Amino acid sequence: MSVLKIKDVSKIFPNGTTAVDSFSLDVADGELVCLLGPSGSGKSTLLRMVGGFETPTSGLMTIDGEDITRVPPEKRPTGMVFQSHALWTHMNVFKNLAFGLKLRKVPADEIKRRVEGVLELVGLGGYGTRSVTQLSGGQQQRVALARSLVLEPKILLLDEPFASLDQHLRERLREEVRDIQQRLKITTLFVTHGQDEALSMADRIVVMRDGKTEQIDRPDVVYREPQTPFVAGFIGTMNLIEGVVSNGVFSKAGYATPLPVSDGPVTLAVRPESLDLSAVSQGSQGKVHRVTDYGTHGMVDLELLDGTRVKAMVPHPDLFKPGQGVTLAPKAIAAYRDGRVIHRTGVVATTAHPALVDA
Amino acid sequence: MAATIVTRKTDWTGIIFAAVLTLVIVFPLVVVGTWAFTNVWRYPSVIPQEFGLRFWNQTLARADVWSSISMSLTLAFTVTALSAAICLPAAYAFARMDFPGRNLLFFSFLAGHAFPKFGLLVAIAGIFLQLNLIGTFWGVVLIQLVGTLLFMIWIPVAAFQAVDRRMEEAARDVGASPFRVFWSITLPQAGPTIAAAILLSFVGTFYETEGAWLIGAPQVRTLPVLMISFINNQPVIQYGAVLSVLLWVPSFIALLFARKVVNSGSFARGFGG
Ligand SMILES: Nc1ncnc2c1ncn2[C@@H]1O[C@H](COP(=O)(O)OP(=O)(O)O)[C@@H](O)[C@H]1O
Ligand SMILES: [Mg+2]
Numbered sequence: 001m002s003v004l005k006i007k008d009v010s011k012i013f014p015n016g017t018t019a020v021d022s023f024s025l026d027v028a029d030g031e032l033v034c035l036l037g038p039s040g041s042g043k044s045t046l047l048r049m050v051g052g053f054e055t056p057t058s059g060l061m062t063i064d065g066e067d068i069t070r071v072p073p074e075k076r077p078t079g080m081v082f083q084s085h086a087l088w089t090h091m092n093v094f095k096n097l098a099f100g101l102k103l104r105k106v107p108a109d110e111i112k113r114r115v116e117g118v119l120e121l122v123g124l125g126g127y128g129t130r131s132v133t134q135l136s137g138g139q140q141q142r143v144a145l146a147r148s149l150v151l152e153p154k155i156l157l158l159d160e161p162f163a164s165l166d167q168h169l170r171e172r173l174r175e176e177v178r179d180i181q182q183r184l185k186i187t188t189l190f191v192t193h194g195q196d197e198a199l200s201m202a203d204r205i206v207v208m209r210d211g212k213t214e215q216i217d218r219p220d221v222v223y224r225e226p227q228t229p230f231v232a233g234f235i236g237t238m239n240l241i242e243g244v245v246s247n248g249v250f251s252k253a254g255y256a257t258p259l260p261v262s263d264g265p266v267t268l269a270v271r272p273e274s275l276d277l278s279a280v281s282q283g284s285q286g287k288v289h290r291v292t293d294y295g296t297h298g299m300v301d302l303e304l305l306d307g308t309r310v311k312a313m314v315p316h317p318d319l320f321k322p323g324q325g326v327t328l329a330p331k332a333i334a335a336y337r338d339g340r341v342i343h344r345t346g347v348v349a350t351t352a353h354p355a356l357v358d359a
Numbered sequence: 360m361a362a363t364i365v366t367r368k369t370d371w372t373g374i375i376f377a378a379v380l381t382l383v384i385v386f387p388l389v390v391v392g393t394w395a396f397t398n399v400w401r402y403p404s405v406i407p408q409e410f411g412l413r414f415w416n417q418t419l420a421r422a423d424v425w426s427s428i429s430m431s432l433t434l435a436f437t438v439t440a441l442s443a444a445i446c447l448p449a450a451y452a453f454a455r456m457d458f459p460g461r462n463l464l465f466f467s468f469l470a471g472h473a474f475p476k477f478g479l480l481v482a483i484a485g486i487f488l489q490l491n492l493i494g495t496f497w498g499v500v501l502i503q504l505v506g507t508l509l510f511m512i513w514i515p516v517a518a519f520q521a522v523d524r525r526m527e528e529a530a531r532d533v534g535a536s537p538f539r540v541f542w543s544i545t546l547p548q549a550g551p552t553i554a555a556a557i558l559l560s561f562v563g564t565f566y567e568t569e570g571a572w573l574i575g576a577p578q579v580r581t582l583p584v585l586m587i588s589f590i591n592n593q594p595v596i597q598y599g600a601v602l603s604v605l606l607w608v609p610s611f612i613a614l615l616f617a618r619k620v621v622n623s624g625s626f627a628r629g630f631g632g
Contacts, residue, residue: 086525100533
């Protein structure tokens with residue numbers, strides 16, 4: 001029921017930093033959009049502008065068509081979950097959740113009912129009387145989520161809510177949040193710098209860099225068809241090989257492959273899982289440097305003749321030994337020039353979540 | 360390791376320090392305390408000939424003692440309440456907002472303590488004279504208010520700065536106005552430290568003498584002012600001694616209260632929701 005529109009929003013801080021630069025995004029009703037980018041790319045600033053904690057230098061933001069660009073946070077239909085949970089330590093869990101409802105003059109018995117319902121939803125039924133300082137990190141983050149949810153915001157905003165938790169807990173909470181979000185069909189903007197978080201949760205991913213959008217797409221599309229070398233390198237593991245094309249052939253050190261683009265410098269991008277290797281004794285294009293066996297598959301680190309490092313995923317790691325000569329046969333490649341994709345082959349269309357590779 | 364070596368050596372500095380402290384603080388206290396409970400103590404006896412509560416009865420029977428006690432308490436409450444109402448929001452503004460002239464204003468609040476105090480008092484008294492505030496309750500309130508500014512600005516500014524901004528933002532997020540955030544989140548979070556500042560201000564005002572005497576006397580007479588006049592004008596030592604023992608009571612209560620605040624658990628919990 002709630003649609004968020006961000007149009008040409010910029011934020012220049014008084015010290016001159018341009019944190020967000022002409023950013024536009026439409027978030028559809030019930031959609032979960034992840035803002036993904038390295039630290040300092042402007043994700044938090046953008047989210048804080050949607051929440052009302054920063055005022056855009058220019059641009060427009062609307063929720064369900066209503067202009068909220070200069071509305072103070074307490075009057076916005078948004079709910080924010082902070083990385084540092086920001087729970088009020090002088091109140092117990094119940095009071096943390098009830099505070100916003102009291103401000104809205106909700107009757108006491110309804111407050112009780114709604115708070116208990118939401119606590120149940122986040123898996124903390126019966127925790128109302130606990131002091132928030134007695135809870136574990138994961139429970140505190142659940143309370144913070146519940147505190148926002150109990151007010152039934154039109155837009156839910158989460159700023160790296162799991163960043164301070166350990167890996168295992170992070171994965172569990174990620175699933176819980178996604179479940180809750182889908183159950184409540186709440187329009188959500190989620191900030192993260194973790195690609196696996198974005199890939200596993202988002203309906204769409206916005207890859208940000210220096211306050212600007214690099215790419216907005218479904219997770220599988222971002223993974224399989226990165227539009228820029230930055231996205232290609234940021235999401236998953238990607239071999240980026242800088243070389244030159246002449247007469248339709250890309251070459252780099254001893255490696256060459258046909259590439260139907262005009263002559264000039266090109267960055268060739270190949271995923272490790274899209275790179276087949278063959279062990280050869282003569283005419284090798286590279287040399288195995290290290291082999292890692294992950295049980296289900298193996299990862300071969302190899303060096304091209306000029307020392308460029310390349311990773312390849314292999315089904316049978318025992319076939320390769322350090323020092324061994326190999327030839328390369330990419331199944332899917334993309335070529336970038338001047339920061340844009342100019343050629344792509346072998347893209348397998350699928351909506352399944354991509355298998356992630358440890359970097 | 361180092362501690363054992365130090366303790367084995369005779370710590371002359373420590374001994375001298377303790378001796379001086381005993382002489383300067385404890386000895387007068389003991390003498391005053393003894394005088395307060397003495398009925399008869401004539402030269403050359405080292406200890407009083409007769410202990411008793413005779414002078415307590417006499418002192419507490421005086422109307423001017425009771426009126427000065429109630430005057431002191433009323434003043435301390437009024438000044439502290441006014442000071443809190445003025446200084447806490449100001450301290451919050453200093454801690455959280457950036458406005459033109461912020462630093463200048465901040466230091467002007469503290470400037471009262473940068474000059475010799477009595478000189479400042481005399482200057483203020485000159486102004487009060489023109490305003491017909493000499494000898495009035497509100498004149499004393501004003502002068503004592505100036506004395507509390509240091510505690511009530513500096514300490515709360517530090518306390519407010521220590522409050523997590525995200526907590527305040529989270530409160531805005533659920534619908535609290537800036538004032539409500541201050542009242543329901545910032546103040547309780549900074550609570551224990553602020554309570555200490557309020558306590559200091561109360562006790563400091565209760566014992567404040569120069570301002571009260573200069574501006575208030577003789578119409579407005581606080582307990583310390585009365586004690587000084589007893590000591591100066593009465594041939595009976597016990598009146599002054601009894602009053603000074605009485606004057607210890609608030610600071611003892613304050614100490615107990617301070618202990619309670621400190622012991623009440625984590626500082627962050629503050630006053631409760
Ligand atoms: N209050 C501020 N004042 C000045 N610069 C800021 C402020 N907040 C953030 N920035 C700058 O804006 C840029 C984007 O920051 P941020 O939005 O926090 O990035 P991210 O959340 O992606 O790590 C950074 O260069 C950061 O230093
Ligand atoms: Mg951030």
